[in-house]
Amino acid sequence: MHIPDGLLSPQTFIPAFAIAAPAWWWASRRARRQLDDALLPRLAVFTAFAFLLSTLMLPLPGGTSGHALGLALLTLCFGVPLAFLAYTLVLVLQALTLGAGGLTALPVNALCMGLVGALVVAGVYRGLGGLHAATAVVLATWLSVMLSATLVALVLGVQPLIARDADGAPLFFPFGPAVTLPAILLPHAVLATAEAALTLLVWRHARRRQWLARVA
């Protein structure tokens, strides 16, 4: 669902960098304490897996694209800080090796998907995991994708309101939230269901293999 370069105004991406920078710093400090020789190879594998899932993109009318994230898996296996960092790396790799997403969109994409998505997964799993773990995984994944998609749609939708020329014409993305919300959320409701099924499949396997070293 990430936003490509050229659609976001500096009024959006500069504050987003200001918010993302301390979040990356916090996550790096936590990651340094958490990473060891057992966790590092698994993190690399799941980051590569998330990268591959994110490369299967379908352009959507709302100015973004639809694809699986792999973020819920990262969060369930490694916790919020490592998942946020790993997903940021996925976004950087996509920008630098495929030209997807981009530099100016990086902080918005990282915050909406990497941080908020991971926090939702961790919160829902912590809240419901004790009742029924599999249901909690499915719900956590579905809700995290939908909330991230809602945030992306809103960030795009406010562009014509905050970046206009003297005549009131939009300087960047031209559609408001009335267009972006349904255009992004409707396809993502289906994509999120598919991602929840995939996450459940891999999460069960990871639990059998005892890879869930840092369950959210």
Added chain:
Amino acid sequence: MKPNRHSLALLGWAAAVVTSTLVHEPAVLAAALLGVLLLSGRGRWALATRTLKAVAAVVLLISLGYVGMGWLGGTLDTAVLLRLNLRLLLIAMLTAWMLRDVPLITALSGLPSAQRWLVIVQAQVALFRRLAEDYRLARRSRSTVAPTLRQRYLGAGSLTLAALDKAVHNAETVTQAMRARGALDD
């Protein structure tokens, strides 16, 4: 960070992308696009074709949506359409140029941690792709008819889990080898 020619090119790309978001005049954006096309040297048309393929879907969807809504609402502004298309094309062309001419591993030579992560993840991506290709060829060589949709889903599920097992095993071996050689000691 110890800058080399490729590090500077990477920084130049980043600066150019950010600068292109500060320019709103379609004529200036068009001139910049033409400049990038001329400066990108031999293979510029292949680069332009790759750029168009990369952004065509996004640009067409947004542009057609804008034209349709503007036409229905009587608010169609060609300057908005031009600006949007030119900016997206310019940034995509700059990125395609950078991807073609800047070897990322060399460009990140001043940042050993970033370089190491890039290598590790790229190696895992390559491994996943090779496993998927092996599986596809193995399935094709053993089947005389095309698999049904259900078989495809079941096969994809099995492949995902098998690929994860192999990739984790491979990554653990590589990490132990790197640790044994002192590559992770910093």
